[in-house]
Amino acid sequence: MQAPTEQQLHEAIACFPLDGEFLDVRPLRRGHIHDTVVSRFRKGDHETQYIHQRMNDAVFPDLDVLMENIHAVSDHMVRKHAAECADEFEPLRLISTGDGARYARTESGAWRTFVFIENTASFDRCAGTEQAFAAARAFGWFQRQLRDLSPDRLGETLPRFFSSTHRFAQFEVARAAASEDRLASAAAEIAFALERREMVSVVDDMLRSGEMPSRVVHGDTKLNNILFCDTTGAAKGIVDLDTCMPGYSLYDFGDLVRFTAATSAEDEREQDRIGTDLGLYRALAEGYLSMASDFLTPREIELMPFAARLVTFTIGLRFLADHLNGDHYFKIERDGHNLDRARVQFGMVRCMEARAIEMAC
Numbered sequence: 001m002q003a004p005t006e007q008q009l010h011e012a013i014a015c016f017p018l019d020g021e022f023l024d025v026r027p028l029r030r031g032h033i034h035d036t037v038v039s040r041f042r043k044g045d046h047e048t049q050y051i052h053q054r055m056n057d058a059v060f061p062d063l064d065v066l067m068e069n070i071h072a073v074s075d076h077m078v079r080k081h082a083a084e085c086a087d088e089f090e091p092l093r094l095i096s097t098g099d100g101a102r103y104a105r106t107e108s109g110a111w112r113t114f115v116f117i118e119n120t121a122s123f124d125r126c127a128g129t130e131q132a133f134a135a136a137r138a139f140g141w142f143q144r145q146l147r148d149l150s151p152d153r154l155g156e157t158l159p160r161f162f163s164s165t166h167r168f169a170q171f172e173v174a175r176a177a178a179s180e181d182r183l184a185s186a187a188a189e190i191a192f193a194l195e196r197r198e199m200v201s202v203v204d205d206m207l208r209s210g211e212m213p214s215r216v217v218h219g220d221t222k223l224n225n226i227l228f229c230d231t232t233g234a235a236k237g238i239v240d241l242d243t244c245m246p247g248y249s250l251y252d253f254g255d256l257v258r259f260t261a262a263t264s265a266e267d268e269r270e271q272d273r274i275g276t277d278l279g280l281y282r283a284l285a286e287g288y289l290s291m292a293s294d295f296l297t298p299r300e301i302e303l304m305p306f307a308a309r310l311v312t313f314t315i316g317l318r319f320l321a322d323h324l325n326g327d328h329y330f331k332i333e334r335d336g337h338n339l340d341r342a343r344v345q346f347g348m349v350r351c352m353e354a355r356a357i358e359m360a361c
Contacts, residue, residue: 004035004054008108013039013052015097015104016113020048033059033242035109038116049116050095054109060242063110065155067102070094070112070241073216076149077142089141090117090237117237120227126260131233132280133287135226138235139218139256140291143249146216147295151246154216161219162247164200164314168193171321178324186339189320192346199310203248203303212248212300219243221256249296253288253304254311257281261308262348267340274347278355281308285361305359309352316345 004012009025020043028036028051035054040047060066077091093115097104103112126132160166171193175183183190206212218225220243227237261280264273285304293301319342322329327338352359 004037004108008106009037009052012054012104012106012108012111013050013113015106015111016050016052016095017098018048018050018095018113019043020046023047025052049118051114051116053112053114055103055112057110060157062155062157063103066157066242067112069154069157069244071096071102072149072153073146073241073244077145080145089138089235091145092117092237092239092241117227117239119230120236121230122224122227122239124224126223126280129279129283131228132260132283133290134228134233134235135223135260136253136256136284136287137290138226138238139221139252140288142218142238143215143252144291144295149216151214151216154245156245158243158245161243161245162217162251163204164310164317165204167314167317167321168197168200171317171324174321174324179326182324182326185336186320186323186342189316189339189342189346193313193317193320196313196349199306199313202306203250203310207248212250213297214246215249216244217247217249217252219245219247219251219255221252222259223256249292250300250303250307251311253284253292254307254309255315256288257284257308258312258315258345258348260284262344264344266344267337268344269340271343271347274344275351276308276348276355278358281359285359289361301361304361305352305356308359309349312345312352313349316342316349319345 013022013025018041020041023040023042025037025039028038033056037052039050039052041050055063057063071094074092074094078093081091094102095113095115096102103110175190203212207214218238220240225238225240226235227239228234229236261277261284263275263277268274289301319330319338323338323342330338332338
């Protein structure tokens with residue numbers, strides 16, 4: 001999609017009943033899926049900012065389901081926040097259009113609006129154990145607020161998104177169709193994946209049997225989806241609700257470990273830099289349990305280290321499958337980019353396997 005013009009931005013913003021005098025709008029360089037801008041409105045001496053996003057319907061073809069999910073999550077959290085009179089965390093507030101719709105369709109695309117959470121910043125790399133604890137505590141709070149929202153209320157915007165069994169099947173299809181050159185370049189990674197075939201069905205089997213409960217989860221618990229207070233450094237809010245769907249709670253914990261406790265960049269080429277920081281892992285586990293221990297089952301708590309390995313392995317499978325398929329899904333900047341990404345994930349899995357006893361909760 002082409003970048004929206006100034007007139008198109010004004011037309012989109014005008015679809016939402018925002019109180020006060022419009023001041024300006026500026027782009028926000030955040031994320032790789034949607035086009036995002038921030039507007040300012042003034043009423044008296046008070047200014048309010050809003051986030052406006054033109055949604056990518058190539059990634060999310062069913063925008064109605066997507067936005068009903070986001071509305072259900074946002075509305076539930078706002079109501080609970082008001083009832084509890086709490087102010088430590090701030091829920092993301094969705095603004096409906098003037099006629100009550102979840103989003104607006106305009107000539108330039110489909111737009112949605114949220115209240116901007118003021119005086120906050122996000123980070124791509126973890127600053128240390130204190131920030132890791134705060135991040136995990138924030139996601140634990142997020143899940144805690146949603147523990148009484150039935151997963152039946154939400155649809156699957158990305159079917160089987162959380163299923164490791166599905167991701168392994170996709171990898172096997174990619175392996176069967178891959179060129180000889182691609183197979184040769186990834187021989188060690190393919191062998192690594194095949195050796196761990198048995199682990200992929202563990203959670204899916206528990207969900208089917210009811211041993212592990214299905215809950216509403218965030219689905220993309222990267223550190224940079226947490227907003228931290230500019231003044232105190234405390235976690236203030238959670239953003240990016242696109243993958244809020246029925247899933248399993250430990251997916252969120254595992255993905256947070258995968259992203260936050262990594263000792264290298266996601267596409268690191270120097271193998272000796274790849275691993276999982278055990279100090280950050282412990283801070284993440286403690287922070288998460290400080291909010292989640294009262295609704296997780298004992299079996300879920302026991303499986304937290306395994307979930308970290310499983311989610312990391314599953315993301316590695318996705319990178320490996322895309323490499324074998326010819327790099328059609330994830331954006332690449334060089335030959336072998338997705339293979340490098342897979343190697344990082346698998347290197348983290350090796351590290352977690354070697355330190356399994358130390359990681360036990």
